Amino acid sequence: MEHQERALAAFVAEQRAAGDATGVIVVGSVARGTEREDSDVDVYLVVPDEHFRRALAENRVAWVEREGADYPGGYVDVKLTCRWYLAEAARHGDDPTRASFEGARVAWSRDPGLGRAIEAVARLDEAEWDRRVASHLAQVRLHGGYFLDQAVASGDDFLRAHATTHLTLAVARLALATERRFLRGPKYVTAAMADLPVPGDVAAAWRDAVATGGPEASARLIAAVEAWTGDVLPAESTLSTFIRDNELAWLRGTLPAEYA
Template sequence: MEQQERALAAYVDSVRGEPGALGVVLVGSVAQGRERADSDVDVYLVVDDARFEAETAAGRFAWVERRDADYPGSYIDIKLVSPSYLRAAVERADDPTRASFLGARVAWSELPDLGDTVARIATLPDEVWDERVRSHVAQARLHGGYFLRQATERGDEFLRRHAGLHLALAAARAALAANRVMLPGPKYISKLVRAVSTPEGFVAAWERVVDDPDTASGAELLRVLDAWLGDGLSPGDTLSTFIRDNELHWLRGGVPAEFW
């Protein structure tokens, strides 16, 4: 909307010429064209690596400016990034970071390739998506077929809820990956799992696990998930994939699959 564009332009004018400032990338609802009249303006402020190192060493990663300066309820929500940060994000960013760049628009830049770099962050090749599907199916099988069963046998209420939540998360992540959809964060899972294409019975089975995880609801969700996405993932592959992406994630320099 016009008021957000004016606010963005005023912010860009305010940071041009700052030491180390290299660009401003508009993200969030305004960049994606789904803002409300009172929506804030979300941006990444791109600075050189020296300023990024100095700012983050002081604990300054994000802040708010121009509160109520441009229209009622307005503010600029700023996150700090650098060229090195952006290059690393292309290679190994998690889903919330990648998803934050979906629909991003470069508002100002001293870097000729900034737009291309930003676009690459929000894109994953098919082979990565396919491996994500396999990983999340493996997660679902272990949490639903092993840990949830153990929880029921032992009467362990914490483990029952933990296994059920992780089964639901893994099944949802597999469904999103199959549809090439990134996960911006946990608060979006319930909406996205109902919005993407899934086989008949998947959402109902998923909801039952969320509401009351037990061996019966877990087995039904796994049945639907395996019939849809489980081909080619043997029991041996399942266990090795789970171990690789959980117990050995530290050795590979990454994070567990649920945080991708």
């Protein structure tokens, strides 16, 4: 909207004149064209690598700019980035990081390669997507078919809540990966499940498992997911996949599957 574009233009003008910034990347609802009247403007401010590393060491990587935002409640939500950060994010960034660059546009840059660097962050190859589908299916089986059963048998309410949450998140992550979509964050999961083209029995069982957290609903959800995914992951590979992607993630230099 016009008032957000004015706020963005004011921020860009300030950065072009003031410091060593090399670009401004617009992300979020303003970049996607889904902003509301009162939406803030989300940007990444691109700086030289040494500037970013210094700011990271000093805990100065994000702030809010209100000057130049001339509408009620308006502000520019600023996060720092650099070419090193973008390259690392393209190699092994987590889902929320990658999702934050989907639909991004360069508002201003001294770097002609910045657009290509952004595109690389929001892209995974098919083999990695397939690996994620299998990984999340392993999470479904272990959290819903092992940890939840243990929780019910032992009367452990915390473990029951934990297993149900991780089961339903794993189903959502599996559905997202099947559609080659990133997880933007927990607050978007319910909306994503309503939007994704998952089978009706999976969607209904997922809603029941979220609402009740009971073993019966979870069993129905797992059965529906198994029927949907077919032979994506052989049963005998489930435990090893789960261990590799969770308990051994630190050893492999990766994030646990639910956070990746």
